[in-house]
Amino acid sequence: MKHAEPLLSVRALSHHFGNPRYAVRDAQLDLFPGEVVAIVGESGSGKSTLLNCIAGRIAPTHGEVLYRAADERVLDVHRLSERERRLLERTEWGFVQQNASDGLRMNVSAGANIGERLMGQGERHFGRLRASAADWMTRVELDAERIDDSPRAFSGGMRQRLQIARNLVTRPRLVLMDEPTSGLDVSVQAKLLDLIRLLVARMHLSALIVTHDLGVARLLAHRTLVMREGRIVEQGLTDRVLDDPQHAYTQLLVSSVVAP
């Protein structure tokens, strides 16, 4: 079997915001095609900063982010021109925000939210746009009847589903998720996790999920990285990390989960 090349590699990435304290220090990770990796850690551990650096939204102080594009070119995300990076962002990547209202256009209908990326790629056929919007609403278990409703009329869980549909409609290869399920109540969370797991598996997506919830990592991720104070302190298969934590901090994290 041919050894698979990583889809995304982060090499010695460090970032600090103005002050000398590093938010992320020497982050090193590989994401292989079809793989789901979770980054866990407490608030302030640098998870979101790392994700934003990977997504090209923050230019890291040191290090590089390499992405293998669909045409097999290896791109250094932070050396691309802004035009190329934005193109990548709206074609091969998806980004699911913690607050759905940040990732959605709240003053246009659900259908337009799903259709925007398609229109951005040059789709100019209203009928087809409408059909794929309705199709995607169904796939994320939203009522296709509500295609013309504003996302403001949607509940938190529904907005999050809509955001996922909006990102997946162009069939990205890599999806970055920042706390996709926090702020939702437990039953809605469970349904959403189920949905994400299903979509990721069906579409053979690679995903990087930032979460503080070990349950999310357990359910979705093949591999898990544990971050603390900007450093990746432990990484490995999710079940190994959660069942047999090696690093003292991971042990603490695992033991602090409240089980009902």
Place this chain on the structure above:
Amino acid sequence: MIDGYNFAYLDERTKRMIRRAILKAVAIPGHQVPFGSREMPLAYGWGTGGIQVTAAVLGQHDVLKVIDQGSDDTTNAVNIRQFFARTTGVATTERTREATLIQTRHRIPEAPLTEGQVLVYQVPQPEPLYKLEPRRSETLKLHACEEYGLVNVKLYEDLAHWGRVDTTYDYPVQVNGRYVMSPSPIPSFDNPKMHLMPALQLFGAGREKRIYAVPPYTDVKSLDFEDHPFHVEPQGHACALCGCTTSYLDEVLQGEGERLWTCSDTDWCREQREAA
């Protein structure tokens, strides 16, 4: 011509600065060029951008026509025409075919324009993406990266809610296959006239400090969907004064709830009546 003012009110350096912006705008059709908008003896919203552009390009031998909603005799048009008559002494006219420079608010004259003419538009909001993306820094990037999916989002919304595109004025266009541009609040009826127009079209937004242009014979395409192509909604009336059925009509309310439909372009209406 009154004493104490430079020709066309603005000083020569300002005019030069505006001309530079205009040259750049002509070189990049549809691209908004920032310029140092001056305070004019006119309130914002009344055509401060338009008169600065006119002042910068107006020459001694030009014949100026100013229209507001197609009419030569509304306050805005009369004021601006008198302003230039007094500060330059150039000839003014109400006849489209005799003018070399036409400043307009919200209309394109019905009579076809020629290569010898310049059309200056007064623009309130030069940014076609403004209503969808209020951040200037972001719209700049969208233009630079040619990310125009967003404009179609607005058209999509219209179609989804009303079954037709509900934008009847300031209908966004793509210029020369590149920049999406606001045609200023002209009725979408006028949009096809911009396409391959022999006259130079200049746009000035005073408050927003932007100038943009469409050079002669440039492609101007109204944005649409393949299955809902751009079209002009027929008004279904004839002008009550001249009988013209092809011009853009104004609906004028009369006493007793009666309505009168007349050509919005008063000079065109006159021509039609004289020809009949």
